Amino acid sequence: MRAPNNLNALRAFEAVARHLSYTAAAAELNVTPAAIGQLIRGLESYLDIELFHRSSSGPSRLALTDAARVALPDLQGGFDLLSSAVERLKASKSRxxxxxxxxxxxxxxxxxxxxxxxxxxxxxxxxxxxxxxxxxxxxxxxxxxxxxxxxxxxxxxxxxxxxxDEFFPVCSPTLLKGRNALKKPADLRHHPLIHDISMSGFGVFPTWRSWLLHAGYGDLVDTDRGLQLNDSAMALQTALSGNGVALGRTTLVERDLAEGSLVRPFDEVQSCELxxxxxxxxxxxxxxxxxxxxxxxxxxxxxx
CATH class of the missing domain: 3.40.190.10 (Periplasmic binding protein-like II)
Known part of the structure; x- marks a missing residue:
């Protein structure tokens, strides 16, 4: 059987199970409480089980039986899938x-x-x-x-x-040539540092200082100097134009590295938990x- 019988009754049961109220379920489904009661009784008769414990006192007059409580998540998931299928069908006719x-x-x-x-x-x-x-x-x-x-x-x-991401220095290929060519991290002293401060509120976000310490060169370069930008893409674009060295991250430099517009002058990387x-x-x-x-x-x- 590809689809269950009693879809209206199952829908009524799901609504009552959420609200624990025939009246609230009826209001949601735009029918009368009597109609909800009839659907629930019919479903219980069809399944030959009780779905609710009923009492005349207490804060709630309805309570799910064990069988109903176990089945409810699967039923709700099924309705979610039906809703998704309807959206897909609608998409075939309209955007x-x-x-x-x-x-x-x-x-x-x-x-x-x-x-x-x-x-x-x-x-x-x-x-x-x-x-x-x-x-x-x-x-x-x-x-x-x-x-x-x-x-x-x-x-x-x-x-x-x-x-x-992993974090590592990136620069234009032009900085690997000529006077003060970038060959080792100590050579960063001769080039402007580009600082991405877009995530400065997160202490675990890598910075030039943390990368140099991680790579073992913490005392060789003054990391307080350089251009500070609060936009990661802008920082990388500045490096791409040859105006300094940025601390790149895997996701954002993937394409520029593949195209050769940016290069990695050093192998050392720093990881990040973000x-x-x-x-x-x-x-x-x-x-x-x-x-x-x-x-x-x-x-x-x-x-x-």
Whole structure:
């Protein structure tokens, strides 16, 4: 049997189980309490079990039986999947717009040149990308999904790990040649340092000082000097133009390194416990656009 019988009765049972009230379930489903009662009795007769303990006193007159309590999560998951299937069917006839909030540098250096692959796979979804840079209120600003950089915990949101970076110096290939060519970390004394201060509020975020200490060169270079920028992409662009050396991170320099516009003068790397996460509200977990974007994004990130 591909689909269960008594879908209306199952829907009524799920609503009553959440509210523990025929009246509240009836209001949600826009029917009368008597109709809800008839559906529940019919379902109990069909299944030959009791779904609720009924009493005439106490704060709640209804309580789930053990059998009902065990079955309820699967039933609710099934309704979520049905809702998702309906959204997919709607998408075949009309376009669905959904919004993702993404850090500006991540959008610029990692996401935007990949997003065409998502659009080819899901042509009926119109993706809107918000790169405002502040932590948005998902409900108030009608955001469907987001990509955030941090420790992975944000109140009211479900997070899924995407990517973790390693940090290392990057510069234009021109700085590897000529006078004061970058050959060893001590040579950084002869070049401007570019500081990305966009995550300065996180003590674990790598800095020039922490990288040099990690690499064993903490006393050789004055890390207080140099240009400070609160935008990661801008810091990398400044390095790309040959105006100094930036502390790059794997995710944001991947393409520039592959194209040769940036190079790594040294091998030493520093890890960081912060990472990129996909986030969304719990109630949006089974929405078709969220599932589609999540599946594609995890594939692009190489998460198995």
């Amino acid at each position: 669905i717009i959904f919004t993702a909030t993404v850090p500006p540098a991540f959008a610029d250096k990692w996401l935007l040149w990949r997003v065409e692959r998502f659009q080819r796979r899901h042509p009926y979804y119109d993706l809107r990308i918000d790169t405002s840079g502040h932590l948005v209120d998902f409900t108030a600003e009608r955001i469907d999904v987001g990509i955030r950089y941090g420790a992975g915990v944000w109140p009211g949101l479900i997070s899924t790990f995407l990517l973790r 990472a990129y996460y996909l986030v969304h509200r719990k109630e949006g977990s089974q929405r078709a656009p969220v599932l589609a974007f999540k599946e594609w994004l995890l594939e692009e990130a190489g998460v198995r």
